Amino acid sequence: MTITSDLGVDELARVRRVRAEEPGAIRAALAGRRRREVVRGDGRLFIVAADHPARGALAVGQDPTAMANRDDLLRRLAIALRRPGVDGVLGTPDIIDDLALLGLLDDKIVVGSMNRGGLRGARFEMDDRFTSYDVETMVESGVDFAKTLLRVNLDDAGTAATLESTARVVTEAARAGLPIMLEPFMSRWHDGRVVNDLSTDAVVLSIAIAAGLGASSASTWMKLPVVDDMERVMAATTLPTLLLGGDSGADPDDTFASWQEALALPGVRGLTVGRTLLYPPDGDVVAAVDIAAGLVHAGSAS
Template identity: 35%
Template sequence: MFSSHDYLTDAIMARLTETRVTDPECAWRAAQARHRRRCLVPSGKLNILAADHPARRVTKVGDNPIAMADRQDYLGRIVRVLSSDGIDGLMATMDLLEDLFILDACIRDAGGTSLLDGKVLIGSLNRGGLAGTSWELDDPITGPTPATCSAWRLDGAKLLLRIADEEPGSLKTMLASAQAINECNALRLPMFLEPLPVTRKDSGWSVVKERAALARIAGVASALGDSSRYLWLKLPYCEGYETVARSTSLPILLLGGESAGNPAPFLGELASAMQAGPNVRGALVGRNVLYPGDEDPLAMACAVGGIIHQSWTVDQALESLPANRGRGLDLLSRYF
C-alpha cells in the first residue's frame, strides 16, 4: 500500500513551512520560471487531477471524515500523481499550487527535473460555498481571479456552478461565473466550468446524475459569458451519456465525485464516457485518483491516462496497475 508520509516526509513538510516563513516569494519566482507547454492540448485530450476540495470544507474519503484535511498525506498523493507521464496537469487552489511551486524550486535547486514544467496548471476560483452552510449555493469567487491566474502564468481557471431551482444563491453564482468567463476571455485564458444540477438531500445537496438534467444544464453553461471560445465543461457520468455529449459542441471532461474505494468503477465510467461523443476529451478527477482504495495513486493515474490518451479498454487499464504500482517511490528522497 502507498504510504504518503514515507513518500513526502516530515522533513520535507518542515522545509516547506520554513521556506514559506523565510522566503515567501519563492513560489512566485518558481511560477515565473516554469516552462509552460506551447499548446494546451497537444493530443486533443486532457487528464487533469482535481485538488480543490478542502477549500470548500470537503474532506471526507470513505469512512474517514477528515482524510483530505491531512495536508501532508494530501500533498504527497498529489505529487505522486503528478510524477506520472499519463497526467497532463493539476487543478487546485492557490495554497496547494504554491506548495508545489516551492517543492519544485527545491527539486530544481538540488539538480532534479521539474515536476511542473509542461504541466497544465489551473486555478480554482470559487470556494466560498462551504459544504453544509446555509449559503452553500451562493458561491462567490474567494480564490484567485482570472487576472491572478494569468499573473502566476497558470494555464487556466476553474469554476463550480451548482444550480438548484429553489435557491436564489444559484443565480448569484451564475452571474459571478459569467463575469469570470468574460475576464478569462479577455486574457485568452481557458475556463473549465463545472455546471451541476443539484437537489436537496438530507442536510446537503446531491448532484442529479441524469442525462436530461445534465443535457439541459450543459446548454445553460455553454451560453454563459460573452464568448464560449475558451470554455470547457466538466460534467459527471450518467447512463446514456451520449445525450449529454450531444447537448453541446464544447469539449467535455468527466468528473469523478466521491472515491469508489477501488479503481474499477471509475475506470469503467471513463471508458464508457470516452465513447459517448467526439467532444468528450478526458477527465478532471480528484478523489478517485488520489484515493483509489489500496491502490497506488500513480498506478491509478497511469490507468486513467491510458484510457484517455491511448484508448485502452478497462481491462487494459486494470492490467497496467501492477507494473506501475510502487514505481519511482524515491522521487522526493533523492532531493530532500
C-alpha cells in the same frame, strides 16, 4: 496506510520555512516553472484534482478526514504528477503554491479553482461565491486554466447572482485568452444539504445553461459527470469537455470501464479526477493513476 513517495521530510519542511521567511519565493517559483501548451500531442488531457479541502470536503469513502493531512496529500500528488500521461493539476492557491515550491509543476498544466465559498454542509452552501483565484491573478502568475463550479438551484433566488458572477468571469477569461472550465450541476436542497441531480436530463439542462454564460464562449470548456446515456449528454454541446471522477464509492473496475466508454465520445477531451485516484481503496496511487492515464492517452506515447 503507507504511501510510497520520494517527497522527503526535508522538502516538506522547506515549504514551511520558505512560506514563513521567503514568501516572495512562491511568486518566483510560479513564474520560473517550465510551461507547456494546454493542448498538444494527442489533444487529450488528464488533470489530477485537489481542490476539495478548500470547500471543506475532506472525506473520501468512509474516512471523514482522509484529505486533512497536507503532507500526506502532497505526497500523493507528487506520486501522481510524476507519472507519465498526467498533464496537470487542479487546485486552490494554497495547493498550487505548495506544489510550485516543491518543483512539481514543470511541464504541467496548472488549473486554478476559483470558487469555494459555499462550504460543504453549511447553511450557505449554495452561496458559492468567488473566494479563490481570480482571472487577473491567474494571468499574472502563469496559471494556465481556470475552473469554476456552477450549481443551479431553481428554488433558490441566490442562483441569479451566481449566474451573473459566473458570466462575468467567463467574459474576463475570454478577453484574457484564459481557458475556463465550467462544472455545472442542477442542484436542490434536501434534508438540509445540497444534492446534485445526476440524471441525464438534469446534466443536459445544466450544460445548456452554463454554455450560454458570458459575452464569449471562445475560452469555455465543460467539466461533466459520467452519467447514464452519455451520448445524449455530449450531444448537448460543442464545447470541449473533461469528465469528472468524483467519489462515488463504486467498484474501481466499474468506474474505469465507465470512463473508458465515455472517453470515446465526440467532444470528450479527457479526465479531471481527484479522490478516486489519490485515495484508491487499495492504497496503490501509482496503479490507479497509470490506469486512468492509459484510458485518456490510449495509443499515445504521452
